[in-house]
Amino acid sequence: MSHLFYQTRDRRPLLEHAEGIYIWDVNGKRYIDGSSGAMVSNIGHSNPRVLEAMRDQMDKSTFGYRLHFENAPAENLAAKVAELSPKGHDKVFFVSGGSESVESAVKLARQYAYVKGQDSRWKVISRSPSYHGATLGALALTSYEPLTAPFKPIVTDMPKVPAPRCYLDRDNLSEEERGLKYADMLRDKILEEGPESVLAFIMEPIGGASTGALVAPDSYYGRIREICDEFGVLLIYDEVMTGVGRTGKFLACEHWDINPDIIATAKGFGAGYIPLGAMTARQHIVDVILDAGGFQHGYTYAGNPIACAAGLAVIEEIYRQNMMENTTRVGNDLLTGLGRLMDKFPFIGDVRGKGLLTAFELVGDRDTMAPLPTSLNAFRELVEIAYRRGLIIYSRRSRGGLEGDHFLVCPPMITTPEQIGDILGILDESLTELATTLNLPR
Ligand code: PLP
Secondary structure, eight states: OOSOOOSSSOOOOOEEEEEBTEEEETTSOEEEOTTHHHHTOTTOBOOHHHHHHHHHHHHHOSOOOTTTOOOHHHHHHHHHHHHHSOTTOOEEEEESSHHHHHHHHHHHHHHHHHHTTOTTOOEEEEEESBOOOSSHHHHHHOBOHHHHGGGGGGSOOOOEEEOOOGGGOOSOOOHHHHHHHHHHHHHHHHHHHOGGGEEEEEEOSBOOTTTTSOBOOHHHHHHHHHHHHHHTOEEEEEOTTTTTTTTSSSSGGGGGTOOOSEEEEOGGGTTTTSOOEEEEEOHHHHHHHHHTTOOSOOOTTTTOHHHHHHHHHHHHHHHHTTHHHHHHHHHHHHHHHHHHHHHHOTTEEEEEEETTEEEEEEOSBTTTTBOOOGGGOHHHHHHHHHHHTTBOOEEEOTBTTTBOEEEEEOOOTTOOHHHHHHHHHHHHHHHHHHHHHHTOOO
16 A cells, blocks of 8 residues: 555556666666656766765755855856857746746746736747646646646636647648648737737647657748747747757757747756756846846745756766767667668557657558557557566657557667667567557558
8 A cells, every 4th residue: 555646546666776778676677768757867867977966065055045045056057058058048047847947938928028018918829739737837838638628627728729740641742831831820820819919839849748759840940930020929949858968959949940039948957866947038038027126936946056966967967978969879770760660560650759759659540640549548558568578668649638649769868779779679579569469450
C-alpha cells in the first residue's frame, strides 16, 4: 500500500540508481532511458561535474530570498543564458518548471500590453494539438482533450489554430506551400478575433508530447514571425522541451533563425538534477514593465542558488562534451533507423523529428493515415512491451489526445551510436511483439 498518488493507480518499480543513459530498479533490472524521462535528463544521469557543482554550492548556501540577496549562480546563469539566446534576449527570469515558465511568459506579455495602454489585447492564440503545461493558465493554451475537458468551465477559452500536421494532409501542395498555408491560418484567426484583441501567439517550435516531434515545413517559421509583426502580436516560443540542446541547437528557434519576443525553457535546463526553468524576453519588453512599476509576478524558489549552480554546470557540460554535435549526429542515425523500422512494419505511418527529439506514429492505414482502433490502446501497449524489454519510450495519443498513437524516442544527448543501435534493436523486437499481440499487419 502506497500513500503516493499521481495520475492513475499504475505502479512502477522503485528506482535504485542511474548513470549515463541507464536506470536500474531495486530488483537489479537495467533500463535504457530512451525518453530521458519526460525529455528531461538531456545530459544523462549522475554527471559527476554537475553533482560536484551542486555540492559546492550546498556548502555555501542553499537559499537566499531574492528580495533580500542576489546570488552568484543566478547572476552567472542569467548571463550565460542571455549570451546563448537570440539577440536582444538580455533579460532572464528564473522559474522551477515548464508550466511556471509558460505562465510567466503569458503574464509578461499581458503586462507589457497593459502598461503600454493596449488593455484590449488579452487573447493568446495557440495551436491544436499542443501542450503548454498543467497549470490553469497554461492549460488554457493547451489543446489535448483528455487533459482539458474536466477543467473547461474554470479555464479561459483561448483561440486555437491547427498545428501544421502536414503528414496527415492529402493535397498536391509543395512543402513550402503547406508551411505557408498553415501559417496563414494564424493570420485568418487574428483577423477573425480582431487584431486589437490579440496579445500573443504561442507555439512549440518542434512539437512535444501532444504532436510527437512535429516539425513544420521551413516556410512556416518565418511567415509566422511576419504575421505577428504585421499585427503587433507577441511571438512566444515554448521551448520547454526543445530548449537547451535537445534538437542539436541551444534553442530550436536557431534552426530557422527566428527571434521570438519571449522564450520559455525548463526540462533540459535542470536536466533532471533539479527543478529549473527560465523565461527570456527582449530587453525592451522588460524595461517598459519595470519602468512602469515592476512585473507583478514571481515564485518563491526563483533563482535558487543550488538550482542555478546545477543549471550552469549542465550548460558547461553540454559544451565541454560537444553534446549538441553528438545530438545532431546520432539523432540522424536514430531517424534513419526509425525509417528502416517503418519500411519493415506497415503499421508505422510516420517518422519525424530533429536532433534527439524524434517520434514515430502508428496508423491503421498508411494511405489514408487513419489511426489504429482506439480500443487496441497501442500507445500504452508498446510502451509496456518495451519497458519489459528494458527500454523506456514515451507515448501519447496523436489526434488531440482522443485517438492515434505516437511514441517519442528521445535518449540523452550523450547517447553513442552503439547505444542508438541497442535502442533500435529493442524497438524492432517490441514492434514485432506488438504486431503479434494486437494482430497488426506484418
Ligand atoms: N511546455 C511544453 C512544450 C512541455 O512539453 C511541457 C511539459 O511536458 C510543459 C510546457 C510543462 O512543463 P512542466 O511539466 O515542467 O510544468
